[in-house]
Amino acid sequence: MRGRLVPTLAALRPIWLRRCSRTTLTLRTFSNQIIKSPSLLSLDLADSWSSTSKQSHSSSIQENSNNWTAKIIDGKEIAEGIRSRIASEVSRMKELIGQVPGLAVVLVGQRRDSETYVRNKTIASEEVGIKFKMTVFPENCTECEVCNALCRFNEDPSIHGILVQLPLPQHLDEGKILNVISLEKDVDGFHPLNIGNLAMQGMEPLFVPCTPKGCIELLLQSGVEIMGKKAVVIGRSNIVGLPTSLLLQRHHATVTVLHAFTKNPEKIAREADILVSAAGVPNLVRGSWVKPGAVIVDVGTNPIEDWRSEHGYRLIGDVCFKEATRIASAITPVPGGVGPMTVAMLLYNTLESAKRTFNFTC
């Protein structure tokens, strides 16, 4: 390009697009792989800026009719498949080297949603043969008590993954507590070094945060192409919004992050081919926020009271499901969408950590 000062048409042509999209990135078959998500380093295609003819691709989604009944992306089923492959691998590990992965969870307080998540993790771990340890603290515990528990897990050679169930009570310094977790056991992937490595091209984090990884896996396993798509992420939390946006960008989507200071978020959301909502606001995303044919990943898990439900509440998403299904081409439900994937990815990260520790490849 150097020396050619005025391009014929002021637009960029993604010249790598055709060459790579169906080979490197969206693997249609995956025999021995537990998940479809490729290694992040394999995604690091060089940005080759070009400025030839203007390209106005329509995504395959857009080319279709406007009258959708969205495909429901069954996170429960996809997660089940992943868990079953993890179970096989854990069993093989036990057989070959007499070891199993170990996961430790620290829970503070009695938030009912947190308790539900931890219960799910316990059951899921045990089902796949991962050893599970848990320490529970009362709401009014001290930072020091939590940190001591984490240090013990750091030193425990039978533990390969540690997580603190978030959110923590206000009086505890979340950042300080998470920093105590050994980087090698940070299966949640929330350590700033992990996030930095996730953000930077040419680097690979030890762990990709579970929920963002689950979102990408849902897309890949549903045959949604990410490269070149406009993706909008609603929310920028350290846990979901931020790493999801970084991961989508690493998969070569054009990403916009919406937050509470965004003006006219509805308009921006309506331009998304892939819309990920992680705002934690029930029914924030109405039908008018959705582009016809878009793929929606609803990360919201908002508990609302429901006396008919077993636990006195039920979870609903950020997306007004009824409206969105009439406009989107595919959508993850709540519950049964991202939630089960988060747990599956946690088990996957724990297994990967144990494999690294034991230098086990199978």
Added chain:
Amino acid sequence: MRGRLVPTLAALRPIWLRRCSRTTLTLRTFSNQIIKSPSLLSLDLADSWSSTSKQSHSSSIQENSNNWTAKIIDGKEIAEGIRSRIASEVSRMKELIGQVPGLAVVLVGQRRDSETYVRNKTIASEEVGIKFKMTVFPENCTECEVCNALCRFNEDPSIHGILVQLPLPQHLDEGKILNVISLEKDVDGFHPLNIGNLAMQGMEPLFVPCTPKGCIELLLQSGVEIMGKKAVVIGRSNIVGLPTSLLLQRHHATVTVLHAFTKNPEKIAREADILVSAAGVPNLVRGSWVKPGAVIVDVGTNPIEDWRSEHGYRLIGDVCFKEATRIASAITPVPGGVGPMTVAMLLYNTLESAKRTFNFTC
């Protein structure tokens, strides 16, 4: 919001906007401060999602006429002011504790643009009283030689900032080499931990990368409000595009990152209130890419041959300056825009590092 399932209007109202925008974020006066950029932690306002009435702010920029002659943002002048304040502080440091900050640069090869940058850094350091050390290696040097030089600077107590002039020759592993630099002396801020801390709310990196920090400083010193604005960053390099997008988001802009896989970048760029181009492609951004009244920061420094010039080449930006000045409300020129700011921010980071080392506050 919990329990209120269907918001009256599907839009978010940035309720913090009015309260904070003119106080915390865009400081109109700054007496003793060297730069206007506030501490990143001070920017961490909680996202308070709301879904009341639809808000369709027009930025003050948009409200104006479409016939612009863009204000030229004079990076040279702004940088000069910053350097002069740094010089005062270095001089005070010398007077009070008999110490000065020290900066070390490693240069590999003979790229003429790299040589120019290093020359500028030498002159600028000496002018403000920062001690400057440099090690130059030939193009065909080994990774080991470069790493050894960096280790020596890591251990040198008179050095508070170390940088490797990028890009490095292809045969050298950039990531590996940059990782050798001690985190406390990484004044370029390229360490993944720094980038992770920049990305995450509630965290603060030891150093914000110089060019992105320079871009934000140019905007702040030119009275451009960032919060709530649509910002588009063209390019996603680890050095400029990525950290600039993270920094803009931390300042509560709604950020979209364009890259070579983006479809129809022209259309997306044209929606930006703040357009930052860091693609490294001369004249990529034509007039048709610019929203009337937008503010443009041109980070491109593309050398093109020019026999009339002293060094046989001159630098031009990513933006077609002539076309953009008729549409934008403000624009940084190349040269004389971001370039001088990068150097000023490097000196600033080096001074801050020395102040931390000596526990010096003035």
